[in-house]
Each structure stands twice: as C-alpha cells, then as structure tokens.
Amino acid sequence: MTTAVREPHIRRAQPRASGRRAPANVAASQRGTDLGVRLLNRGPWRKRDRTIVVGGCALGLFGLGICSWGGGGEVDLSDQLHWLVGGIVSVALSSLGLAYWLLSGLRTVRLETAGVFGAVTANRAPATVAAGSAGLVTAAGMVRYHRPECPLVAGKTVRELDAATIAAEGLRVCGACG
Amino acid sequence: MDVMTALRTHWDRIAAIAAVVVGLVSLLLGYLGVSDTEYVVKQIPYVISNGLFGIFMLGVGTALWLSADLRDEWRELRALRIAVNEHGMTVRADGRLDAEGVVGR
Numbered sequence: 001m002t003t004a005v006r007e008p009h010i011r012r013a014q015p016r017a018s019g020r021r022a023p024a025n026v027a028a029s030q031r032g033t034d035l036g037v038r039l040l041n042r043g044p045w046r047k048r049d050r051t052i053v054v055g056g057c058a059l060g061l062f063g064l065g066i067c068s069w070g071g072g073g074e075v076d077l078s079d080q081l082h083w084l085v086g087g088i089v090s091v092a093l094s095s096l097g098l099a100y101w102l103l104s105g106l107r108t109v110r111l112e113t114a115g116v117f118g119a120v121t122a123n124r125a126p127a128t129v130a131a132g133s134a135g136l137v138t139a140a141g142m143v144r145y146h147r148p149e150c151p152l153v154a155g156k157t158v159r160e161l162d163a164a165t166i167a168a169e170g171l172r173v174c175g176a177c178g
Numbered sequence: 179m180d181v182m183t184a185l186r187t188h189w190d191r192i193a194a195i196a197a198v199v200v201g202l203v204s205l206l207l208g209y210l211g212v213s214d215t216e217y218v219v220k221q222i223p224y225v226i227s228n229g230l231f232g233i234f235m236l237g238v239g240t241a242l243w244l245s246a247d248l249r250d251e252w253r254e255l256r257a258l259r260i261a262v263n264e265h266g267m268t269v270r271a272d273g274r275l276d277a278e279g280v281v282g283r
Contacts (some may be wrong), residue, residue, distance in 0.1 A: 013220070018221065021218040043245070043247065043248070043249035043252055043253075044248060044252040052240075057238065060234060061234070064226075064227075064230055064231060064234060066229035066230070067226055067230075068223065068226045068230075071222055071223050071226045071227075072227070074219075076219075076220060077218060077219055080219065080222040080223070080226075081222070083226060083247075084222060084225060084226055085224075087226045087230045088230065090230075091234050091237075092229050093231055094234060094237070094238075095237055098237055098238065098240075101241060101245065102241055102245060102248070104239040105245055105248040105249070105252070109248055109251050109255065110251050112252055112255040112256060112259065113255055115255075116255050116258050116259045116260050116262065119259055119262040119263055120262055141247055143251060148277075
C-alpha cells in the first residue's frame with residue numbers, strides 16, 4: 001500500500017539580510033537562511049483543507065444569520081423552535097469543518113513525525129534485546145515502553161520489561177511504536 | 179519583537195483570542211437579553227443569535243489556537259527533516275541530534 005505524503009506549499013520568500021543573531025532558543029537546524037526561507041510556509045494544510053474549513057464556517061455563519069433573522073420575526077414558539085434547530089444545525093456544520101481542519105493538520109504532523117523518525121534512524125541498528133524477553137524495552141530516563149525496533153530506542157542501552165515491571169514503574173505505551 | 183512582527187508571526191493566536199473574546203461577549207449579551215424578559219418567545223431569538231453565535235465563535239477560537247500549535251509543531255518537524263536530509267545531521271547515543279533538537283525520549 002502506498003501512502004501519499006502531502007507536501008504543502010512552501011512559500012519561496014527571500015531571506016532577510018538583517019544580520020541579527022538567532023536567539024538561543026532557536027534550534028541550530030533553523031538558523032540557516034535557507035531553512036529560514038523554507039519555514040515561511042502555510043502550515044500542514046492543503047488548499048482543499050482551507051476550502052473545506054472556510055466553506056463550512058461561511059455556510060454555518062450564513063445559516064446562523066438566516067435562522068437568527070427568521071427566528072426573530074416569529075411570534076409563535078413552535079415556529080421559533082424550528083429556526084432554533086436550524087441554527088444548531090448550522091453551528092454543528094461549521095464545527096464539522098473545524099474538526100476536519102484540526103484532524104487534517106494532525107494527520108500531516110504525524111506523517112511528518114514519521115518522516116523525521118525515518119530520516120534520523122535510517123542508519124541506526126535497533127536496540128538489542130535478550131532472547132526470551134516480552135519484547136518490550138525502555139531506557140534510563142524514559143517514561144514509556146517501546147518495541148526494540150522503535151526509532152526512539154534505536155542505539156540506546158535498553159532493559160527488558162515484563163508486564164509486572166511496566167505496571168510497577170507506571171510506564172506508558174510509546175506513541176510511535178505502541 | 180515589535181508589534182507588527184508579533185502580529186505577523188502570531189496572527190492565529192491573536193485571532194483566536196479575539197474570537198474567544200467576541201464569543202464570550204456575545205454570550206454575555208445573550209444572557210442579559212434573556213434575563214431581561216420573562217417571555218420565552220422573546221428569549222428564543224437571543225438564544226439563536228447571541229447564544230449560538232457565541233458558541234460558534236468559541237469553537238473558531240479554539241480551532242485557531244490548536245491549529246497554531248499544529249503549525250508550530252509542523253514547522254519544527256519540517257526543519258528537523260530538512261536538516262537531517264540535507265545537512266547530514268547525525269544522532270548521538272542519547273537519542274539527540276548533534277544540534278539542539280531533541281528527537282524524543
């Protein structure tokens with residue numbers, strides 16, 4: 001199965017020749033001017049995502065306006081309730097658009113995370129585990145348990161875990177390999 | 179960071195705060211309008227216009243704030259991937275890049 005990795009548009013802006021030194025909290029990987037240009041992008045969303053969220057919100061606002069106008073002109077409670085339901089549906093519609101927006105961005109971020117893990121650990125050997133273990137490991141300072149092939153423990157000195165140890169130490173499952 | 183730079187870089191968070199404020203004000207106005215009358219027929223329009231609009235704006239503000247967090251996270255990840263792919267950065271034994279970017283723990 002082939003997974004299409006989305007590559008959102010990267011704005012090709014010209015780097016600023018300010019000559020200022022990057023602040024200490026900026027990662028070294030971001031200090032290059034070339035990287036700085038590439039970071040000036042629109043985020044993890046595609047044009048279709050923007051269309052859906054803007055369309056959903058516009059539709060919801062339009063429906064809400066119509067229902068507000070219609071409900072305000074009614075003097076009968078049962079008629080007003082129909083407009084109220086229409087308003088609720090409008091808000092729900094726009095909420096679906098917003099939820100789609102967030103989920104789409106989250107999905108792209110997860111794909112990017114997987115890409116980073118793959119690039120970082122491409123040439124690293126997986127952690128070695130003694131035969132007969134439960135197949136779960138952790139390393140010093142970690143609060144999660146991992147599979148031996150997990151990129152987050154690649155090359156680290158790990159110790160084997162069993163169910164009792166995991167429960168006793170309160171370890172949580174890894175978000176990448178679990 | 180001057181005001182224009184802050185507006186340009188944090189426009190989504192500023193918009194989120196503005197949307198939440200508008201939503202809260204709308205809800206407050208709706209409450210005042212509803213509490214001002216005892217007739218349900220006069221209260222329903224406040225619920226539709228102020229109440230639902232306030233909820234809508236709160237949702238927009240929340241989505242804007244969360245999307246700002248997602249955008250920041252994506253930028254950081256993308257910078258890491260570009261650095262690793264193009265600059266041949268290596269990984270130390272403790273799982274950190276040879277720069278300052280933490281891979282994970």
